[in-house]
Amino acid sequence: MKVKFMDLGRQPIANNFLESRENIDNEYQFHLTVCFDEKTKLVSLGEFVPPKLMFNDSYVYHASLSRTMRSHFGRAARLLRSEFNPACVLEIGSNDGVFLRHFAKETTCAVEPCGNFAKLTNELGYKTYERFWSEKLADEIIEERGRQDLIYAANCMCHIQNLHDALLAISKVLSDEGIFVFEDPSLLKMIERGSYDQIYDEHAHIFSVTALQNLLNMWDLDIFRVQEISVHGGSSRIFACRKGTRSIETSVDDHLVKEHAAGLHNVAAYQNFAERAEQSKNQLTGLLTELKRRGYKIVSYGATSKSTTVFNYCKITTELIDYIVDITPDKQNKFSPGVHIPVVSPEVGFDETVDYAFLGAWNYEREICDKERKFLETGRFITHVPYVRILEGENP
Numbered sequence: 001m002k003v004k005f006m007d008l009g010r011q012p013i014a015n016n017f018l019e020s021r022e023n024i025d026n027e028y029q030f031h032l033t034v035c036f037d038e039k040t041k042l043v044s045l046g047e048f049v050p051p052k053l054m055f056n057d058s059y060v061y062h063a064s065l066s067r068t069m070r071s072h073f074g075r076a077a078r079l080l081r082s083e084f085n086p087a088c089v090l091e092i093g094s095n096d097g098v099f100l101r102h103f104a105k106e107t108t109c110a111v112e113p114c115g116n117f118a119k120l121t122n123e124l125g126y127k128t129y130e131r132f133w134s135e136k137l138a139d140e141i142i143e144e145r146g147r148q149d150l151i152y153a154a155n156c157m158c159h160i161q162n163l164h165d166a167l168l169a170i171s172k173v174l175s176d177e178g179i180f181v182f183e184d185p186s187l188l189k190m191i192e193r194g195s196y197d198q199i200y201d202e203h204a205h206i207f208s209v210t211a212l213q214n215l216l217n218m219w220d221l222d223i224f225r226v227q228e229i230s231v232h233g234g235s236s237r238i239f240a241c242r243k244g245t246r247s248i249e250t251s252v253d254d255h256l257v258k259e260h261a262a263g264l265h266n267v268a269a270y271q272n273f274a275e276r277a278e279q280s281k282n283q284l285t286g287l288l289t290e291l292k293r294r295g296y297k298i299v300s301y302g303a304t305s306k307s308t309t310v311f312n313y314c315k316i317t318t319e320l321i322d323y324i325v326d327i328t329p330d331k332q333n334k335f336s337p338g339v340h341i342p343v344v345s346p347e348v349g350f351d352e353t354v355d356y357a358f359l360g361a362w363n364y365e366r367e368i369c370d371k372e373r374k375f376l377e378t379g380r381f382i383t384h385v386p387y388v389r390i391l392e393g394e395n396p
């Protein structure tokens with residue numbers, strides 16, 4: 001049985017930055033709720049948004065724009081190459097090719113439903129199927145290129161609404177000795193950090209190792225290693241293979257034990273998390289309102305999907321946040337989804353007139369504080385993770 005444990009209210013598509021008043025009037029909205037499946041232990045959204053509304057030609061998130069993500073994927077590629085030496089590689093959800101470009105063009109292919117990115121990586125010379133991942137596509141890839149030794153997916157599996165279809169397709173295309181490696185935000189980290197802003201339309205599921213083990217086992221796949229990784233506010237990298245082809249490492253049990261200790265097998269942990277989110281909302285709006293009352297100028301740093309959830313859940317508008325600064329050209333000079341806060345480039349908006357900046361991109365705190373030393377001489381960042389506070393000259 002699925003139990004609803006959280007309600008984040010009406011929400012827009014997290015990455016749907018709006019160009020004009022006309023777009024604002026026709027903005028798509030849905031009811032963002034979260035459920036726990038008592039049987040599989042999977043945490044999923046109560047309502048899914050049609051994938052084509054989220055992943056299309058105008059998808060704006062470019063992984064390569066951040067130094068943190070470029071080095072993260074470079075390191076991941078080097079590690080996988082040196083340990084497993086795959087003869088052929090398939091990446092599902094290749095975005096702008098940030099991982100792909102570390103592998104040979106002839107033996108690597110990709111699947112990417114966002115046309116702007118599929119075009120880019122095809123032009124780079126990597127065969128990219130501009131499609132959603134499916135069993136039909138898996139059959140085509142087997143026909144054209146054979147089964148694959150390494151299947152890699154970063155921040156993509158959690159986007160796939162029908163996991164059974166996706167895993168069936170993966171179990172077909174994986175070679176006998178092949179490995180399937182995927183990384184997504186970690187449910188354990190989300191619960192520990194109270195980072196409810198991991199919840200938005202694209203994240204159809206937030207994975208625990210417990211739930212993944214239940215699901216992968218249904219398709220005769222074993223999880224043989226789990227790594228904790230720091231990106232995206234705390235993620236897990238899962239290594240899977242055909243049942244019985246590799247020995248299961250201790251990291252798998254270690255993670256299962258940690259999750260059990262945190263109560264992730266039981267709905268009570270999630271109900272407690274929802275209550276903490278409500279408190280965080282009151283504290284954040286309280287802090288911003290007080291700073292505004294004292295006459296300070298507050299902006300937001302990073303027009304992230306996460307901040308779409310925060311602003312719409314907390315009903316934070318231009319009454320509190322003057323504008324958002326973001327380095328992504330496709331987000332600039334537009335309005336943020338739902339609450340319609342203007343987005344500008346940091347060159348235009350991040351100057352000495354800013355007193356406080358809410359860290360919408362809190363998961364890049366280190367990179368941003370490094371870069372914004374000048375701002376920190378007079379201004380301060382505000383974060384809500386793991387609790388609402390002004391970062392008082394803390395050295396990240």
Ligand code: TMP
Pocket residue numbers: 061065066067301302303304305306325326327328331361363364367368371
């Ligand atoms: P993400 O949390 O989904 O990775 O999105 C990060 C967003 O933050 C993306 O729009 C780029 C933006 N950003 C900045 O504007 N400045 C920065 O220094 C960094 C690291 C990210």
